[in-house]
Amino acid sequence: MTKVLxxxxxxxxxxxxxTGAQHALKSVSLDIIAGEKLAIIGxxxxxxxxxxxxxxxxxxxxxxxxxxxxWPGLGSAPRAGRDIGIVFQDPGSSLNPVLTIGDQVGEGARRHLGLGRKAARDKAIELLSRVRIPQPEKAAGAYPHQFSGGQQQRIAIAAAIxxxxxxxxxxxxxxALDTIVQAEIAALLEDLVTNGDMTLIFVTHDIGLAASLADRIAVFRTAELVECGDARSVVNAPRADYTRQLLATHIDLHSPRLVGAADVR
Ligand SMILES: Nc1ncnc2c1ncn2[C@@H]1O[C@H](COP(=O)(O)OP(=O)(O)OP(=O)(O)O)[C@@H](O)[C@H]1O
Ligand code: NI
Incomplete structure (x- = not known):
């Protein structure tokens, strides 16, 4: 049974x-289903x-x-950092350069779960291992610049969850990541959601990535939701002309990935 989150x-x-008010969203109606992977593209x-x-x-x-x-699925509006985590394009902007990553990842657990210093550190090490940072105990004592962009994004994800x-x-x-690292992060997000009882909202320009990751895709254009549906139907039988254009552009650029991901024939 689907539960609306x-x-x-x-x-x-x-x-x-x-020159006056400019709309960034115009009369958008959308249900987010608990446990789903929803891609927002546009x-x-x-x-x-x-x-x-x-x-x-x-x-x-x-x-x-x-x-x-x-938020029927939560009962009340989510508290940022506690009920809802967010990671942005540039992990450099979400990580503090002068704090060890163990402290940063453990911070959410200290603040929101009331863990003490030692328990928060153990939790940070567990999370770093969950996002597949090698040698998590050692990594916890290191600083952001000692990691690659892809690893920094994994660390930002660990902090967000x-x-x-x-x-x-x-x-x-x-x-901001190259294609292979991008695919690894997408696989990590998928794994975290599948095994962690979490709902994932995945914002991207890339309809191919959306098709390979999401259960449903919501397509936005100039502040409006133009279509939302099952990922397979949106890719194989788009209802909006705009979605067709996005697909056409994508197929020009990267047809093998999209075809592989979504069985477009
Ligand atoms: N804080 C702000 N103040 C004024 N205008 C804003 C602000 N944030 C966003 N906008 C405007 O709202 C519109 C939508 O922006 P938004 O960042 O939501 O788009 P987006 O789809 O995330 O774009 P991108 O793919 O570039 O990240 C844009 O016209 C943007 O310039
Ligand atoms: Ni954006």
Whole structure:
């Protein structure tokens, strides 16, 4: 049975600009199902990050918000860091260069789960091993610059899931990485969700990556949700012209991956 984790109805978000309010989301309605992997795709500026921030409760102060967002699956709005974790494109911006990664990963567990120093460190080591950082005990004492970009992103993911959130949002979390590392991070996210009873919201430009990872795909264009459905149907039988265009562009660029991932014939 499907359980609705979050129900979004007629959500609009606008930002003030010198020429008046500009919509980043326009009357978006969407249900997020508990335990699903939902990909949010669309071109730059379509509102994907605005939706991530609205879900996390981290919208900019000047954002004007209308509509309803309810969390029947949680009972109340999620607390950022506790019930909902988020990782961004650039792990450098979420990791503090002067703190050991053990301290950073353990921080969420200390703050939200009330663990003491020693327990938080043990938890950090467990999480680092879960995101497959080699030699996690040793790694816990090291600083971010001692790791590659892909490893830093794994560390940021470990920190985001430290408090055991129900939802993890990965906002272009793989975009800055090369293709192989990108695929590894996507596989890690998939594994964490499958084995961790978590809902994954995966924001990307890349319909191929969305098709290979997600159960459902929501397609955004200029602040509007143009279609949302089962990943296979969105890829094999898109309803919106815009989705067809995205697929056509993708097939030009990377047809083998998309074909392999989604059985497009
Ligand atoms: N804090 C802000 N203040 C003003 N305008 C903003 C703010 N954040 C986003 N916008 C505007 O809202 C629109 C949607 O932005 P958003 O970041 O949600 O898009 P996106 O789909 O995530 O794009 P990208 O793929 O480039 O990350 C854009 O026109 C953007 O310029
Ligand atoms: Ni974005």
């Amino acid at each position: 979050c129900s979004i109805r007629d959500l609009s978000v606008a930002y003030p600009t010198p 071109e730059s500026g379509s509102g994907k990050s605005t939706l991530s921030l609205a879900l996390t409760g981290l919208l900019a102060r000047q954002a004007m918000v209308d509509g309803v967002m309810s 430290a408090a055991g959130p129900a939802v993890l949002i990965a906002d272009e979390a793989t975009s």
